[in-house]
Amino acid sequence: MSTENTGSLDTSLVAAAAGALAVMCASASFAGVLADAGWLIPALITVLAVVGVGVLGRRLGWPTVGVVAAQLAGLLVILTVLFASSSAILGVLPGPAAIAELARLLGGTGELIRTGVPPVPADPPLQALVCLGLGVVALLVDLIAVGIGTPAVTGLVLLCVFAIPASLADRMLPWWSFALGGAGYALLLAAAGHHRRWRRYEEPDRVAYALFGRTTAVVAGTAGVIAVLAGSVFTGVGTEGRLPGSVPEEFGGTDGIGLQPFTSLRGQLNRDRVVELFRVRGLQQDSYLRAMTLRKFDPRTGWQLDGLTQGVDANAPLPLPEGTTIGRGRPERIEVQPIGYRDPWLPVFGTPVSVSGMGRNWRYDPAAGIVFTQTNQETRPYTQQVIVPDPSPEELRAARGPMPIDPAYVDASGISPQVAELAQRLTADAPTEFDKAVAVNRFFTDPANGFRYDLTTAPSTGQDALSDFLFRGKRGFCEQYASSMAVLLRSLGIPSRVAIGFTAGYQDGTEQVITTEDAHAWVEAYFPGWGWQTFDPTPLSDGRTALPQFLDTALHPPQTPAPQPGQPRPGPVPGAPAPPVAGAQPDSRDVPQQRREPADRGWSITVLALIVLLACAGAATPLAIREIRRGQRLQAITEGREGAASTAWREVLDEVRDRGHQPRDTDTARQLADRLVTDHDLDATGADALKHLVTAVEREWYAPTAPSDGTLTDTLEAITRSLHHNAPLDLRSRLFPRSALPPWRTTP
Structure with missing residues (x-):
C-alpha cells in the first residue's frame, strides 16, 4: 500500500x-x-x-x-x-x-x-x-x-x-x-x-x-x-380489531346464517389447533363470557352488529343495562387474564357493575351490554365486579310492563311466512312470553326433532339459508342455532339478539381455562324489569353448555308421578316439547370435530402492501433513475472510457436541469458555462473547474486525437461541490430531480 x-x-x-x-x-x-x-x-x-x-x-x-x-x-x-x-x-x-x-x-x-x-x-x-x-x-x-x-x-x-x-x-x-x-x-x-x-x-x-x-x-x-x-x-x-360498529367487507356476503358477525373473532377462534385465550379466577358457577351482541338481522347475510353507541367510560361505575330495573343476583368478583386474545371487545360475565385494570379508552354501551375500545391496544388483565342474575321461571313468566329498549330488537322484517308459522305452531300451547322462549329453545335441543351439532351444514336447496336449516338440513354449529332461535322469537314479538363470546372452559386448579374451542354464540331474550336473559339452543354433547338455573329448570322440570287409577291425567305443561317434525332423524349426539380455519384474509394485507410499495416505488423512481445515471457516468469517467469529457459535461447539464434551468439548444459550451457561473454564483474553484471541463470537451469534440484528460473526476467533483455549496437544491428537487423527468418546453 x-x-x-x-x-x-x-x-x-x-x-x-x-x-x-x-x-x-x-x-x-x-x-x-x-x-x-x-x-x-x-x-x-x-x-x-x-x-x-x-x-x-x-x-x-x-x-x-x-x-x-x-x-x-x-x-x-x-x-x-x-x-x-x-x-x-x-x-x-x-x-x-x-x-x-x-x-x-x-x-x-x-x-x-x-x-x-x-x-x-x-x-x-x-x-x-x-x-x-x-x-x-x-x-x-x-x-x-x-x-x-x-x-x-x-x-x-x-x-x-x-x-x-x-x-x-x-x-x-x-x-x-x-x-x-x-x-x-x-x-x-x-x-x-x-x-x-x-x-x-x-x-x-x-x-x-x-x-x-x-x-x-x-x-x-x-x-x-x-x-x-x-x-x-x-x-x-x-x-386484528376494527372500529366497533363496522363490518369489514372481507367477511360480507356469506350464504350461511350468522357467519358475518364473527368478524374480529373469526381470525383468532377458528384454528387448526387449540389456543389458550383466557385464565379466569373467581368464577363461582359456569357462565357465558359475552364479547358482543348483534341486534340487526338481514335475511341475506345474517346477523350484524348495529347501533353501537359511544356509551360511558368503562373505568367508571357502570349503569344497569338499558331496560333493566331489577339488579338482583349473585355478586361475583372475577379476574380475567388474557393469554392469546387481543380484540377491541372486552368479554364480560353477567351484568357488569365495574371493570378495572384494562387501561384507558375503554367504553361500555349499556344498550348492547358491550365493553369495547376504538383504539388499537393490548388487552391487559382485568377485574370484573358483576351481578349474575338469578330470576326464577315464575318471576320471568310474571314479567310484564313496558319495554324501554330500541324497537330494532323486535324487527321481524324479511322473515318468511313459513318461519313465522313454525314459531306460532311451536308456541301454540305456551301461555307466557317466557314459556314461548323455552318452547323454541326445546325445539332445537330435543333429540326427537332431529337437530344435530355439526361443523358442516347440509347442502343448499336453493331456498334461503334459514329455511334450509330449519326444515331440511337441521345440521350446523352454534351460529346457525342462535341465529335461528332469535329469528323465531322476533317473529313472536319477543325482543331478542345474538350474543357472541365463550363458554366457561375447563377447570385447571383454581382457574378456568378458556380456549378457542370455547368460542360460542347464544341467544338473549328481553323480559321487562329483568332485562336480557340467556337462552342456548345449540345441542352440544360435550358438556360445554352453561345454562342459567331458570332455563335448566324449565327445560328439565321435575318428573310428576304417574297418576293412580281413577285420577285425572295432568294437563299439558306450559312449554312442553313440541311434536316431532315429520321425517326427523334421531340425534347421533356426535362429538363435533374442531373448527377449520376460514379462508386466509392475508390477501387483503398483501394487496394493500403491494399498492403502498408500488406507490413508494413510483415516487422514488426519479431519484433512482438520477442516481443510477450518475453512478454509471462517474464509473465511465473514472475508468477513462471514450467520450469521458462529454459524459462529464452531460452530468453538469443534468445538475443545471435539477436546479430548474433548461439549457438552450443554441448555446455553445462556453456560453452555457458563462451563464452557469453567473446564474449560480459559482466560487473561483468551481468556475476554474468548469472552464477546465469546457476545454476538455472542446478538445474531445474538435480534436479527438488529442490525449485524454486524466483529471476529469476531480474536475467534475469540484464543479458539483461548488454547485451544492452556492446553489443548493431544495427538498423537492432532491427527491424529484428534474433531469430524470420528461423534458419540458422552454422559451428561448
Missing part, C-alpha cells in the same frame, strides 16, 4: 458498513412484534457476516456474481453455526443433517406465526427466520448500494423490512424504530452515494462531512417521515 493511503479511509468499506448499519436500523421494527431481544445478537452477527464476505470478495477482485454466491454461502454457514451446529460437519459446515435441521426449525415458524399474538417470544425458530430474512436483505443492500452504486434503490428493500412487522402488529410500531430506519437510510445514501465520487482512499474529515452534513440531515428527516407514514398504513392493515 502506498504512503498516500496512510491515515485515510477505504471508501468502499465505509459504504459497506453504512449498508450494514441501515439494515440493522430497519430491523429495529421487529421490536414491535417480538417480546424480547434474543434475536438481536444473532441478527447482528448474520448481517456483519454477509457484509464482511462482500467486502472480502471485492478486495480480492471477484466479479459481482462471485461475490453474491460467496455471500449466500456465508449466510448458510452462519445460520448453521447459530442454529444447527450440533448437526454440522465439524460444527461449522452445513452438511445434509444440518440443512435438514435448519429446514425443520424454519418450518416450525408457520405454527408460531399462525397461533401467536404479537408480541411473541423470540424463540429459536423465529430467530432463525429473522436472521435468514435480514441476511438476504443485507446481501441485496450491499449489492445495490456498493456493488452497483445506486443506494437510493435500497429504500424499497428497507421498506419491506418495516412492512413485515407493521402488518403483523396490532398497534403502531415504536416511534424510535422509524427514526432509526430514517437515519440509517440517510447515512447509506450519503456513504454509498459519495463512494462513486470519492477516491479509493479519502481523508476522514471529508468522509465525516459527507456522512453527517446538512444534506444527510435533510434526507434523514424526509426518510423518517416516509417511514412513519408507510408504517401507519401497514399497521392499520395488520390490526
Whole structure:
C-alpha cells in the first residue's frame, strides 16, 4: 500500500458498513412484534457476516456474481453455526443433517406465526427466520448500494423490512424504530452515494462531512417521515380489531346464517389447533363470557352488529343495562387474564357493575351490554365486579310492563311466512312470553326433532339459508342455532339478539381455562324489569353448555308421578316439547370435530402492501433513475472510457436541469458555462473547474486525437461541490430531480 493511503479511509468499506448499519436500523421494527431481544445478537452477527464476505470478495477482485454466491454461502454457514451446529460437519459446515435441521426449525415458524399474538417470544425458530430474512436483505443492500452504486434503490428493500412487522402488529410500531430506519437510510445514501465520487482512499474529515452534513440531515428527516407514514398504513392493515360498529367487507356476503358477525373473532377462534385465550379466577358457577351482541338481522347475510353507541367510560361505575330495573343476583368478583386474545371487545360475565385494570379508552354501551375500545391496544388483565342474575321461571313468566329498549330488537322484517308459522305452531300451547322462549329453545335441543351439532351444514336447496336449516338440513354449529332461535322469537314479538363470546372452559386448579374451542354464540331474550336473559339452543354433547338455573329448570322440570287409577291425567305443561317434525332423524349426539380455519384474509394485507410499495416505488423512481445515471457516468469517467469529457459535461447539464434551468439548444459550451457561473454564483474553484471541463470537451469534440484528460473526476467533483455549496437544491428537487423527468418546453 502506498504512503498516500496512510491515515485515510477505504471508501468502499465505509459504504459497506453504512449498508450494514441501515439494515440493522430497519430491523429495529421487529421490536414491535417480538417480546424480547434474543434475536438481536444473532441478527447482528448474520448481517456483519454477509457484509464482511462482500467486502472480502471485492478486495480480492471477484466479479459481482462471485461475490453474491460467496455471500449466500456465508449466510448458510452462519445460520448453521447459530442454529444447527450440533448437526454440522465439524460444527461449522452445513452438511445434509444440518440443512435438514435448519429446514425443520424454519418450518416450525408457520405454527408460531399462525397461533401467536404479537408480541411473541423470540424463540429459536423465529430467530432463525429473522436472521435468514435480514441476511438476504443485507446481501441485496450491499449489492445495490456498493456493488452497483445506486443506494437510493435500497429504500424499497428497507421498506419491506418495516412492512413485515407493521402488518403483523396490532398497534403502531415504536416511534424510535422509524427514526432509526430514517437515519440509517440517510447515512447509506450519503456513504454509498459519495463512494462513486470519492477516491479509493479519502481523508476522514471529508468522509465525516459527507456522512453527517446538512444534506444527510435533510434526507434523514424526509426518510423518517416516509417511514412513519408507510408504517401507519401497514399497521392499520395488520390490526386484528376494527372500529366497533363496522363490518369489514372481507367477511360480507356469506350464504350461511350468522357467519358475518364473527368478524374480529373469526381470525383468532377458528384454528387448526387449540389456543389458550383466557385464565379466569373467581368464577363461582359456569357462565357465558359475552364479547358482543348483534341486534340487526338481514335475511341475506345474517346477523350484524348495529347501533353501537359511544356509551360511558368503562373505568367508571357502570349503569344497569338499558331496560333493566331489577339488579338482583349473585355478586361475583372475577379476574380475567388474557393469554392469546387481543380484540377491541372486552368479554364480560353477567351484568357488569365495574371493570378495572384494562387501561384507558375503554367504553361500555349499556344498550348492547358491550365493553369495547376504538383504539388499537393490548388487552391487559382485568377485574370484573358483576351481578349474575338469578330470576326464577315464575318471576320471568310474571314479567310484564313496558319495554324501554330500541324497537330494532323486535324487527321481524324479511322473515318468511313459513318461519313465522313454525314459531306460532311451536308456541301454540305456551301461555307466557317466557314459556314461548323455552318452547323454541326445546325445539332445537330435543333429540326427537332431529337437530344435530355439526361443523358442516347440509347442502343448499336453493331456498334461503334459514329455511334450509330449519326444515331440511337441521345440521350446523352454534351460529346457525342462535341465529335461528332469535329469528323465531322476533317473529313472536319477543325482543331478542345474538350474543357472541365463550363458554366457561375447563377447570385447571383454581382457574378456568378458556380456549378457542370455547368460542360460542347464544341467544338473549328481553323480559321487562329483568332485562336480557340467556337462552342456548345449540345441542352440544360435550358438556360445554352453561345454562342459567331458570332455563335448566324449565327445560328439565321435575318428573310428576304417574297418576293412580281413577285420577285425572295432568294437563299439558306450559312449554312442553313440541311434536316431532315429520321425517326427523334421531340425534347421533356426535362429538363435533374442531373448527377449520376460514379462508386466509392475508390477501387483503398483501394487496394493500403491494399498492403502498408500488406507490413508494413510483415516487422514488426519479431519484433512482438520477442516481443510477450518475453512478454509471462517474464509473465511465473514472475508468477513462471514450467520450469521458462529454459524459462529464452531460452530468453538469443534468445538475443545471435539477436546479430548474433548461439549457438552450443554441448555446455553445462556453456560453452555457458563462451563464452557469453567473446564474449560480459559482466560487473561483468551481468556475476554474468548469472552464477546465469546457476545454476538455472542446478538445474531445474538435480534436479527438488529442490525449485524454486524466483529471476529469476531480474536475467534475469540484464543479458539483461548488454547485451544492452556492446553489443548493431544495427538498423537492432532491427527491424529484428534474433531469430524470420528461423534458419540458422552454422559451428561448
